[in-house]
Structure formats: structure tokens, C-alpha cells
Amino acid sequence: MKAPDSSRGVTLVELLVVLAIVGLLAALLLPAVQMVREAARRMTCLNHLRQMGVAMHAYHEHWASFPPGGVEWRPLPSMTEKKQLAWSVFLLPYLDAGNVYAQLDVNAAFDSPRNAEAAAHVFEVYLCPSTPRREPRAEGRGACDYGGIFGERISGPNQPPKGMMLYDRPIALRMILDGATYTLAISEDSGFADGQWINGRNIFDQAFAINSAPPFENDIRSEHPGGANGLMADGSARFLSQRMDLSTLAAICTREGGEVVGDF
Numbered sequence: 001m002k003a004p005d006s007s008r009g010v011t012l013v014e015l016l017v018v019l020a021i022v023g024l025l026a027a028l029l030l031p032a033v034q035m036v037r038e039a040a041r042r043m044t045c046l047n048h049l050r051q052m053g054v055a056m057h058a059y060h061e062h063w064a065s066f067p068p069g070g071v072e073w074r075p076l077p078s079m080t081e082k083k084q085l086a087w088s089v090f091l092l093p094y095l096d097a098g099n100v101y102a103q104l105d106v107n108a109a110f111d112s113p114r115n116a117e118a119a120a121h122v123f124e125v126y127l128c129p130s131t132p133r134r135e136p137r138a139e140g141r142g143a144c145d146y147g148g149i150f151g152e153r154i155s156g157p158n159q160p161p162k163g164m165m166l167y168d169r170p171i172a173l174r175m176i177l178d179g180a181t182y183t184l185a186i187s188e189d190s191g192f193a194d195g196q197w198i199n200g201r202n203i204f205d206q207a208f209a210i211n212s213a214p215p216f217e218n219d220i221r222s223e224h225p226g227g228a229n230g231l232m233a234d235g236s237a238r239f240l241s242q243r244m245d246l247s248t249l250a251a252i253c254t255r256e257g258g259e260v261v262g263d264f
Contacts, residue, residue, distance in 0.1 A: 005195050006170050038225065041129040043157035043175040045188070045222075046237045048125045052186060053235035055094035065092060065172040066185070066233075067163030069148040070200030071106075081168045083109045084200040087148050087165055088126060095125055110198045116140070119198045127196045130223040141179070141196040147189035147218060148203040160255040164201045164233060173233070177256035180233035184252045185241065187230035188222040206253045210242040240264070 020051065032035025060066050067090035067195055072082040085106060092101035103118035110119065113222035119141040120193040127136060136143050151158035164171045164185055176183050193215075194201045204218030208229050213219030227241040233255075239248075251259035 025106050031239070037186065038130065040131055040222050041185040042229065043153060044222070045128045045130065046129070047241070049146070049186065049229055049231040049237035050235070051095065051125050053231050053237060055091040056185065056231075057235050058094040060173065063170070065170035065226065066164065068170045069150060069163075069203040070167045073167045073200060075166055075208075076175060080109060080111075083107075085110050086144075086196075086198060086200040086202050088144055088146070088197040088202065092123075092215075095123070097123060105199075110141075110196070110200065115198065116147045119196070121169070122166070123197060126190060128190055128222065128229075132223065134193065138193065138196050141202060144166075144195045144197040144199075144202050145188055145189065145190045145222075146186050147192070148186055149253050151201045151205040152250045152251035153205050153207040154253075163203075163205065167200070167203075169256065175255065176233050178251075178254060178259065178261070181236070182252055184235040184240075184259045185231050185233045187220045188216055188228040189220065190228070191221045192218060192221075206249060210240055210248060210249065212242070 004098060013098065027030050056066050067085050067087045071085040074082040074084045089101070089104065089106070091161045092098065099116050101119050105112065105114045108114045118256040120137065122142040126142065126144040126146060131145050133143065149163040150165055153164035164176060164183055173180060189195060189202065189204065192202070196202070201218070206220060207213065207217065208219050210220045211222065213221055220228050220230070224239070227239055229237060248261060248264045251261045
């Protein structure tokens with residue numbers, strides 16, 4: 001007599017149970033994976049700022065000042081005779097991009113046809129990997145997710161400008177009376193429509209809490225949960241919490257306000 005076959009196939013119920021368990025595990029693991037990826041992107045962004053810090057201090061060593069925040073601001077878009085070149089242009093030779101800098105005509109405007117080819121270059125150091133974008137250019141020019149600190153409008157008008165990245169006025173370390181460790185030089189302005197490394201619109205005076213400005217306003221903003229990355233004048237890069245006290249935020253955006261800044 002033939003022995004009965006003890007083997008049998010997987011039932012539909014068992015298959016559904018296995019799939020449910022796999023789906024549950026995936027749902028539990030996905031947030032953790034996303035957190036790890038974002039932590040890596042945030043660290044990359046910090047490293048970009050550190051590279052800018054090294055470049056700024058190399059510039060300072062050569063020229064005895066940091067680069068100006070911009071050259072020849074255009075109060076009106078029609079003032080096309082103004083160059084409106086950005087601080088990020090003048091860091092290029094110190095970011096191993098001297099070949100692109102050599103292609104630029106710094107006697108012409110940022111949107112001059114003479115600068116169109118060079119301006120189209122995309123530099124990873126000027127892009128935050130957390131910023132979603134379809135294309136790494138804005139109006140055909142390499143994008144920039146970082147802006148120079150022109151001052152602050154939290155405690156009052158920014159007149160005269162209180163920051164260290166000014167138009168047509170380079171600031172030296174000796175002029176940062178609040179201390180380079182407590183003075184913000186550059187911070188994220190992620191995904192701003194006119195954020196281009198050649199365009200001098202990438203400086204701003206801080207007016208809102210971090211990550212709170214309306215889309216049309218230049219301000220400290222990022223895609224990082226809880227805050228944004230910034231570069232201090234001493235070359236150190238750090239994460240800035242969006243819960244930072246507004247008086248402290250205002251204080252680090254000035255170079256000689258005389259404020260006493262504690263931990264932040």
C-alpha cells in the first residue's frame with residue numbers, strides 16, 4: 001500500500017499572512033531608512049559649508065578681507081548696467097574652480113551673454129542634496145542653495161546693514177567685533193527661485209524664524225527637519241535649530257551689535 005504524501009503547497013491564507021508581515025516590516029523600517037538618508041544628506045550639506053569656509057579664509061589670507069556679499073546691486077530689475085555679481089563668484093578660485101572663474105568676465109553683469117556659458121556650470125558645493133529639484137539650474141544658470149548674511153530685520157531695520165556679507169564692501173576679520181565664532185556668514189536658503197551662484201541676489205537680511213519665511217522672501221530655510229545649516233565667520237559649520245530664540249538668531253546675524261550670545 002502506498003504511503004500518503006505528506007508534502008503540500010502553501011495555502012492562500014498563509015501567503016497573505018507572509019505578505020502582511022513583510023509589508024509591516026517594510027512600513028516599520030522605511031522611516032528609519034529615510035532618517036538615515038536625511039542624516040547623510042545633512043552631513044553632506046554641512047561639508048559643503050565647511051568647504052566654503054576654507055575657501056573664504058583662503059580668500060581672506062590673500063586679500064586681507066572676505067569677499068563682498070555682492071557687487072553692484074540692482075534695486076530695480078531694469079538697472080541692467082549693474083553687475084549684481086555674488087560672493088560665490090569670488091570663491092571659485094579657492095574651490096578648485098579657477099578654470100570656470102577664468103571664463104567669467106567680472107567686468108560684465110551676471111546675466112550678460114558674455115557670462116552665459118560659465119554661469120551654466122553646476123557646482124555640487126553650492127547645492128544641498130536635500131533640496132528637491134528637477135534641474136540643477138535656474139534660468140540656465142547654476143543654482144545655489146546658500147546665501148550670505150546681510151544683516152537682520154528681527155530687532156529693527158537693517159540700516160545700516162548689520163551683517164558681514166555686504167554689497168561693495170568687503171569685511172575683514174578685525175571688523176567682526178562680535179567675534180567670528182558668534183557671527184553667521186552664510187546659511188542655507190534652499191530652493192529660492194533666484195538662487196544662482198553668479199547672481200548677487202543670494203544675500204539677505206534675516207526677518208523670520210528659521211524655516212518660517214514666505215516663499216518670495218530670501219531667508220534661512222532648508223529641507224532639513226528642525227532647522228538649517230550655517231557657516232560661522234570662523235569657518236565652522238553647524239546646524240541651526242528653527243526653535244532658536246529670535247533674539248539669539250538676530251544677534252548671530254550681526255557683526256558688531258555688541259550682543260552677548262550664549263549657547264545656540
